[in-house]
Amino acid sequence: MRDWTAAARKRPGGIGRSKGSEPERTGTTVQPLQPLAIHLVSLGCPKNLVDSEVILGRIGAEGFVVAQQPEDADILMVNTCGFIESAKAESIEAILELVRLKEKDPAKRVVVAGCLGQRYPEELAKEIPEIDAIVGMSEYPRMPEILGGLMEEVRQQRRIHVGNASHPAWSEDSRLRLTPRHSAYLKISEGCDNPCTFCSIPSFRGRFRSKSPEFIVNEARELVANGTREINLISQDLTSYGLDIDGEFLLPDIMEKLDAVDGIDWIRLLYTYPYKFSDAMIDAVANLDRVIPYIDMPIQHIDDTMLRRMGRRLGEDGTRDLFRRMRERVPELVLRTTFIVGFPGETREQFEKLVHFVEENKLERVGVFPWSPEEGTPAEKLPGRIDEDEVQTRIEELMLAQQQVAFDWNRSRIGSEVDVLIDEICPESASTLGRSYAEAPEIDSIIRLPEGVAGVGEMVRCTITETDDYDLVAEPLRCSEEI
Numbered sequence: 001m002r003d004w005t006a007a008a009r010k011r012p013g014g015i016g017r018s019k020g021s022e023p024e025r026t027g028t029t030v031q032p033l034q035p036l037a038i039h040l041v042s043l044g045c046p047k048n049l050v051d052s053e054v055i056l057g058r059i060g061a062e063g064f065v066v067a068q069q070p071e072d073a074d075i076l077m078v079n080t081c082g083f084i085e086s087a088k089a090e091s092i093e094a095i096l097e098l099v100r101l102k103e104k105d106p107a108k109r110v111v112v113a114g115c116l117g118q119r120y121p122e123e124l125a126k127e128i129p130e131i132d133a134i135v136g137m138s139e140y141p142r143m144p145e146i147l148g149g150l151m152e153e154v155r156q157q158r159r160i161h162v163g164n165a166s167h168p169a170w171s172e173d174s175r176l177r178l179t180p181r182h183s184a185y186l187k188i189s190e191g192c193d194n195p196c197t198f199c200s201i202p203s204f205r206g207r208f209r210s211k212s213p214e215f216i217v218n219e220a221r222e223l224v225a226n227g228t229r230e231i232n233l234i235s236q237d238l239t240s241y242g243l244d245i246d247g248e249f250l251l252p253d254i255m256e257k258l259d260a261v262d263g264i265d266w267i268r269l270l271y272t273y274p275y276k277f278s279d280a281m282i283d284a285v286a287n288l289d290r291v292i293p294y295i296d297m298p299i300q301h302i303d304d305t306m307l308r309r310m311g312r313r314l315g316e317d318g319t320r321d322l323f324r325r326m327r328e329r330v331p332e333l334v335l336r337t338t339f340i341v342g343f344p345g346e347t348r349e350q351f352e353k354l355v356h357f358v359e360e361n362k363l364e365r366v367g368v369f370p371w372s373p374e375e376g377t378p379a380e381k382l383p384g385r386i387d388e389d390e391v392q393t394r395i396e397e398l399m400l401a402q403q404q405v406a407f408d409w410n411r412s413r414i415g416s417e418v419d420v421l422i423d424e425i426c427p428e429s430a431s432t433l434g435r436s437y438a439e440a441p442e443i444d445s446i447i448r449l450p451e452g453v454a455g456v457g458e459m460v461r462c463t464i465t466e467t468d469d470y471d472l473v474a475e476p477l478r479c480s481e482e483i
Contacts, residue, residue, distance in 0.1 A: 035065045036151060039073035041094050042178060044081030046185040046234050046270070046442075048114055049178060052079045055113065055143055056176035062144035066176065070101050075109045075147055082115035082204055084372035091116045099130045109150040111135060113143075119204040121162045136162030137205070141170070166191060166206030171215040173222050180423060181227040182457035183441050185234050188216050188254060192236035194273060196300075197311040197378040198340065198371060201236055208237060210245050217257050224263035227457060230421060231258065232268045232441065239273040239281065249276060252284040259288040265459065266421070266437060270296040274322055275313040286330045292437040293330045296365075298338040302357040303350040306343055309382065323361060334438045336365035341398060342391030343371045345384035351394050358401050364409055365444055366402040368395050410467040420447050420462045420474060422454050434460070445470040 038059060042052035055077075056066060067073035076098040080091035095112055102108045109132040112124060118136040125134060132150050135143060139161040146161055169190045177184065191206040192199075220231060233255075235241065242250025258267055267290045272281075274297050285291050301307055304315045314322070326333055339354060358366065370391045373380045386394075418436040423446070425432055432449040439445055448468065453476045454460045462474035 035063050036075060037065050037067040037073045038075045038077060039067040039070040041078040043079060043091055043094060044087060044115065047187055048079055048081060050172060050185050050187045051114065053175035053178050054172045055140060057174045059144050059147060060176055061174065064144065064147065070098065073108065075111060075150065076101060077111040077113060080112060080114035080116035082119040083201065084374065088116060095128060095131065099128065102130060111147065115204050118162055118165060121160045125159055132159065134160045134162060137165065138163035138167035165204055166209065169209040169211040171219065173219050180456060182421065183230040184223045184228045185232045186216065186219055186223065187234050188238065188241050189235040194237060195311040197309065198343065198374065200374040200377050203376060205236060208240055208244060210241050213254055213257060216254055217261065220258055220261050220264065224261060229264065229457065229459065230266040230268065231264055232270055234270050236271065237273045238269060238271045239276040249278060252280045255284045255288055255291055259290045264290050267291045268294050268440060270440065272297045274299055274319060277322060282326055282329050293333045294437055294440065295326065295333065296336040296440065300338065300340045301354060303353050306346055306350055309345060310343060334364045336440065337363055338367040338369060339398065340369055340371050341394045342386040344379060344382035346386060355398055355401050358398065358405065362405050362409065364438065368398050370395060406470055410472060413464045413472065414466060416464050418462055418464060419459050420449065421459050422456050425456060447472045447474050449474050449476060
């Protein structure tokens with residue numbers, strides 16, 4: 001574990017185990033005046049968010065209650081991210097914030113779940129001894145038991161509850177939703193088998209495991225019954241779905257099964273892998289009624305040398321051919337991708353090739369990230385690291401190129417008619433915020449409508465009237481009328 005643990009070692013004055021009053025006890029177990037209250041902080045990606053919803057659903061079924069404010073909770077939990085250095089630092093700071101609350105009220109318990117706990121359980125237990133329990137992903141079904149044990153008078157000695165990262169991909173039904181009711185993430189697999197040299201995810205999320213089709217369809221039906229209209233399919237590698245079931249890529253099959261679920265308006269693909277994205281997958285996006293023409297497909301770079309060093313299995317020619325086939329066969333396709341800038345050995349010439357690719361291919365959505373040296377990955381040992389200032393310069397240059405593409409595309413949408421799913425009402429700005437199929441939740445831009453046109457979760461037919469940088473402004477064709 002790297003220097004981000006220094007924050008735990010250098011806390012002003014330290015955060016020791018303060019002594020103070022304990023909750024009233026009778027016999028050997030705590031007798032709470034009311035059900036145990038849990039406050040959960042969820043960090044990281046949508047996959048982690050689903051895990052948080054599952055945890056809350058499971059413990060809620062066992063009689064625990066959710067506290068909106070940490071001061072009102074008996075147990076303080078953070079579901080951590082452990083992917084890159086900045087995410088680890090954020091997770092550590094979140095843990096320390098909960099520890100500071102525990103210092104004020106020693107009766108509280110602090111629990112660490114998620115990727116950081118799975119990846120560094122021993123280190124966390126040593127560096128931050130105020131943590132009462134560290135729970136890995138494989139132990140989530142035991143979460144009610146583990147949390148209940150924290151409040152016993154004879155405390156369990158075991159603080160670390162971390163098992164095999166490659167646990168089965170079980171059902172994730174009965175979630176306590178943290179997203180708006182009308183939009184949900186649906187995880188269809190766990191783990192990853194891809195050999196990307198920069199990525200540490202397989203070390204703490206485990207080998208690739210597909211969730212059974214029955215689980216997926218039942219979860220979708222449950223989400224729809226609770227008001228969901230948009231389902232965003234997520235995974236570490238959506239494209240490999242089914243490969244471990246019978247040796248075939250079954251993403252088109254599961255898309256077809258979900259397309260038959262009444263009540264879904266939009267099915268969106270996030271986290272697809274380019275090397276395995278087949279013609280059958282393209283045809284499913286093109287032909288299934290509820291699958292929208294939006295594909296999130298991180299390609300990371302376009303230069304062949306960089307792609308080989310990254311462990312990516314599709315080169316420049318294959319990527320260009322794939323994008324061409326998708327554009328030809330999927331009308332009004334919106335492509336989102338991400339790039340890594342400053343990977344070891346990246347020359348100025350290779351970077352400029354990436355800039356030209358962005359300008360030429362006019363990708364609708366692009367995210368750009370600096371390379372982060374991940375402990376235990378092959379890329380960590382590669383020579384040719386780029387100066388941090390130069391990396392930042394390259395990121396800004398690439399984003400400026402993409403900004404022009406995005407602004408041009410936004411201007412081309414003026415006058416077009418779109419269905420807008422309402423996400424939020426903003427009385428302070430007298431506006432309504434929503435998205436069309438071209439905007440994924442949380443990561444893309446928004447469409448701004450007048451106040452009062454519809455309620456949250458309704459869908460309104462609109463005309464795009466103007467742009468506002470990356471965002472759009474629209475007017476409804478039919479006010480307050482659900483499509």
